Amino acid sequence: MKIEALLFGGVALFFGASAALYGAWSGEPAGTAVLIIAFGMAALVSFFCAVQYRRRGRRPQDRTDAEVADGSGPLEFFPAHSPWPVITALGFTVAAVGVVYGLWLFLIGVGVLVRGVLGMAFQYATRGG
Known part of the structure:
Protein backbone atom coordinates (compact mmCIF):
# COMPACT_ATOMS: atom_id res chain seq x y z
CA MET A 1 0.00 0.00 0.00
CA ARG A 63 7.88 -7.80 -2.67
CA THR A 64 9.90 -8.92 -5.67
CA ASP A 65 10.94 -12.20 -3.99
CA ALA A 66 7.37 -13.30 -3.10
CA GLU A 67 5.83 -16.49 -4.37
CA VAL A 68 2.24 -16.90 -5.52
CA ALA A 69 1.51 -19.02 -2.46
CA ASP A 70 2.46 -16.11 -0.17
CA GLY A 71 -0.71 -14.31 -1.19
CA SER A 72 -3.01 -17.28 -0.66
CA GLY A 73 -5.39 -17.73 2.20
CA PRO A 74 -8.77 -16.30 3.07
CA LEU A 75 -9.49 -13.31 0.87
CA GLU A 76 -11.96 -11.45 3.06
CA PHE A 77 -14.47 -11.82 5.82
CA PHE A 78 -18.07 -11.68 4.62
CA PRO A 79 -20.69 -11.52 7.40
CA ALA A 80 -23.78 -13.70 7.06
CA HIS A 81 -26.34 -10.97 7.71
CA SER A 82 -26.47 -7.47 9.14
CA PRO A 83 -29.27 -5.03 9.93
CA TRP A 84 -27.12 -1.95 9.29
CA PRO A 85 -27.54 -1.68 5.50
CA VAL A 86 -31.32 -1.56 5.93
CA ILE A 87 -31.04 1.06 8.68
CA THR A 88 -28.67 3.12 6.52
CA ALA A 89 -31.06 2.94 3.56
CA LEU A 90 -33.97 3.93 5.80
CA GLY A 91 -32.03 6.90 7.16
CA PHE A 92 -31.10 8.05 3.67
CA THR A 93 -34.71 7.74 2.52
CA VAL A 94 -36.04 9.72 5.49
CA ALA A 95 -33.36 12.38 4.97
CA ALA A 96 -34.24 12.65 1.26
CA VAL A 97 -37.95 12.99 2.07
CA GLY A 98 -37.00 15.53 4.73
CA VAL A 99 -35.49 17.75 2.02
CA VAL A 100 -39.02 18.05 0.61
CA TYR A 101 -41.09 18.17 3.81
CA GLY A 102 -38.96 20.03 6.31
CA LEU A 103 -35.82 20.39 8.33
CA TRP A 104 -37.16 18.38 11.26
CA LEU A 105 -37.63 15.26 9.13
CA PHE A 106 -34.27 15.79 7.45
CA LEU A 107 -32.49 15.92 10.81
CA ILE A 108 -34.21 12.73 11.97
CA GLY A 109 -33.12 11.05 8.74
CA VAL A 110 -29.54 12.24 9.14
CA GLY A 111 -29.50 10.89 12.69
CA VAL A 112 -30.71 7.46 11.55
CA LEU A 113 -28.29 7.57 8.60
CA VAL A 114 -25.30 8.37 10.82
CA ARG A 115 -26.24 5.55 13.20
CA GLY A 116 -26.52 3.11 10.32
CA VAL A 117 -23.18 4.09 8.81
CA LEU A 118 -21.42 3.91 12.17
CA GLY A 119 -23.06 0.56 12.86
CA MET A 120 -21.78 -0.81 9.55
CA ALA A 121 -18.31 0.63 10.05
CA PHE A 122 -17.82 -0.65 13.58
CA GLN A 123 -19.88 -3.84 13.56
CA TYR A 124 -16.79 -6.02 13.48
CA ALA A 125 -14.26 -3.53 14.87
CA THR A 126 -13.16 -5.89 17.63
CA ARG A 127 -12.80 -8.84 15.24
CA GLY A 128 -9.07 -8.23 14.64
CA GLY A 129 -7.36 -8.49 11.35
Whole structure:
Protein backbone atom coordinates (compact mmCIF):
# COMPACT_ATOMS: atom_id res chain seq x y z
CA MET A 1 0.00 0.00 0.00
CA LYS A 2 3.00 2.29 0.21
CA ILE A 3 3.12 2.82 -3.56
CA GLU A 4 -0.61 3.57 -3.64
CA ALA A 5 -0.24 6.07 -0.80
CA LEU A 6 2.55 7.85 -2.64
CA LEU A 7 0.61 7.81 -5.91
CA PHE A 8 -2.54 9.31 -4.41
CA GLY A 9 -0.42 11.73 -2.37
CA GLY A 10 1.03 13.01 -5.64
CA VAL A 11 -2.45 13.33 -7.12
CA ALA A 12 -3.55 15.24 -4.01
CA LEU A 13 -0.57 17.61 -4.31
CA PHE A 14 -1.40 18.19 -7.97
CA PHE A 15 -5.03 19.05 -7.21
CA GLY A 16 -4.00 21.22 -4.25
CA ALA A 17 -1.55 23.22 -6.35
CA SER A 18 -4.08 23.44 -9.17
CA ALA A 19 -6.74 24.71 -6.77
CA ALA A 20 -4.40 27.35 -5.35
CA LEU A 21 -3.33 28.61 -8.78
CA TYR A 22 -6.82 28.42 -10.26
CA GLY A 23 -8.35 30.22 -7.28
CA ALA A 24 -5.74 32.98 -7.38
CA TRP A 25 -5.82 33.58 -11.12
CA SER A 26 -9.45 33.00 -12.06
CA GLY A 27 -11.36 34.20 -9.02
CA GLU A 28 -14.12 31.76 -9.97
CA PRO A 29 -15.41 29.95 -6.85
CA ALA A 30 -17.09 26.92 -8.47
CA GLY A 31 -13.98 25.54 -10.18
CA THR A 32 -11.88 26.27 -7.13
CA ALA A 33 -14.33 24.37 -4.93
CA VAL A 34 -14.26 21.37 -7.27
CA LEU A 35 -10.46 21.29 -7.24
CA ILE A 36 -10.41 21.55 -3.44
CA ILE A 37 -12.85 18.63 -3.20
CA ALA A 38 -10.70 16.60 -5.61
CA PHE A 39 -7.68 17.39 -3.42
CA GLY A 40 -9.57 16.22 -0.32
CA MET A 41 -10.69 12.96 -1.92
CA ALA A 42 -7.20 12.08 -3.16
CA ALA A 43 -5.69 13.02 0.21
CA LEU A 44 -8.22 10.80 1.98
CA VAL A 45 -7.34 7.79 -0.18
CA SER A 46 -3.63 8.48 0.32
CA PHE A 47 -4.11 8.68 4.09
CA PHE A 48 -6.08 5.42 4.13
CA CYS A 49 -3.40 3.59 2.13
CA ALA A 50 -0.63 4.94 4.37
CA VAL A 51 -2.47 3.83 7.52
CA GLN A 52 -3.04 0.36 6.07
CA TYR A 53 0.64 0.11 5.16
CA ARG A 54 1.66 1.03 8.72
CA ARG A 55 -0.81 -1.45 10.22
CA ARG A 56 -0.17 -4.46 8.01
CA GLY A 57 3.27 -3.87 6.52
CA ARG A 58 4.34 -4.94 3.07
CA ARG A 59 2.02 -7.17 1.07
CA PRO A 60 3.25 -10.08 -1.01
CA GLN A 61 2.44 -7.99 -4.11
CA ASP A 62 4.96 -5.38 -2.96
CA ARG A 63 7.88 -7.80 -2.67
CA THR A 64 9.90 -8.92 -5.67
CA ASP A 65 10.94 -12.20 -3.99
CA ALA A 66 7.37 -13.30 -3.10
CA GLU A 67 5.83 -16.49 -4.37
CA VAL A 68 2.24 -16.90 -5.52
CA ALA A 69 1.51 -19.02 -2.46
CA ASP A 70 2.46 -16.11 -0.17
CA GLY A 71 -0.71 -14.31 -1.19
CA SER A 72 -3.01 -17.28 -0.66
CA GLY A 73 -5.39 -17.73 2.20
CA PRO A 74 -8.77 -16.30 3.07
CA LEU A 75 -9.49 -13.31 0.87
CA GLU A 76 -11.96 -11.45 3.06
CA PHE A 77 -14.47 -11.82 5.82
CA PHE A 78 -18.07 -11.68 4.62
CA PRO A 79 -20.69 -11.52 7.40
CA ALA A 80 -23.78 -13.70 7.06
CA HIS A 81 -26.34 -10.97 7.71
CA SER A 82 -26.47 -7.47 9.14
CA PRO A 83 -29.27 -5.03 9.93
CA TRP A 84 -27.12 -1.95 9.29
CA PRO A 85 -27.54 -1.68 5.50
CA VAL A 86 -31.32 -1.56 5.93
CA ILE A 87 -31.04 1.06 8.68
CA THR A 88 -28.67 3.12 6.52
CA ALA A 89 -31.06 2.94 3.56
CA LEU A 90 -33.97 3.93 5.80
CA GLY A 91 -32.03 6.90 7.16
CA PHE A 92 -31.10 8.05 3.67
CA THR A 93 -34.71 7.74 2.52
CA VAL A 94 -36.04 9.72 5.49
CA ALA A 95 -33.36 12.38 4.97
CA ALA A 96 -34.24 12.65 1.26
CA VAL A 97 -37.95 12.99 2.07
CA GLY A 98 -37.00 15.53 4.73
CA VAL A 99 -35.49 17.75 2.02
CA VAL A 100 -39.02 18.05 0.61
CA TYR A 101 -41.09 18.17 3.81
CA GLY A 102 -38.96 20.03 6.31
CA LEU A 103 -35.82 20.39 8.33
CA TRP A 104 -37.16 18.38 11.26
CA LEU A 105 -37.63 15.26 9.13
CA PHE A 106 -34.27 15.79 7.45
CA LEU A 107 -32.49 15.92 10.81
CA ILE A 108 -34.21 12.73 11.97
CA GLY A 109 -33.12 11.05 8.74
CA VAL A 110 -29.54 12.24 9.14
CA GLY A 111 -29.50 10.89 12.69
CA VAL A 112 -30.71 7.46 11.55
CA LEU A 113 -28.29 7.57 8.60
CA VAL A 114 -25.30 8.37 10.82
CA ARG A 115 -26.24 5.55 13.20
CA GLY A 116 -26.52 3.11 10.32
CA VAL A 117 -23.18 4.09 8.81
CA LEU A 118 -21.42 3.91 12.17
CA GLY A 119 -23.06 0.56 12.86
CA MET A 120 -21.78 -0.81 9.55
CA ALA A 121 -18.31 0.63 10.05
CA PHE A 122 -17.82 -0.65 13.58
CA GLN A 123 -19.88 -3.84 13.56
CA TYR A 124 -16.79 -6.02 13.48
CA ALA A 125 -14.26 -3.53 14.87
CA THR A 126 -13.16 -5.89 17.63
CA ARG A 127 -12.80 -8.84 15.24
CA GLY A 128 -9.07 -8.23 14.64
CA GLY A 129 -7.36 -8.49 11.35
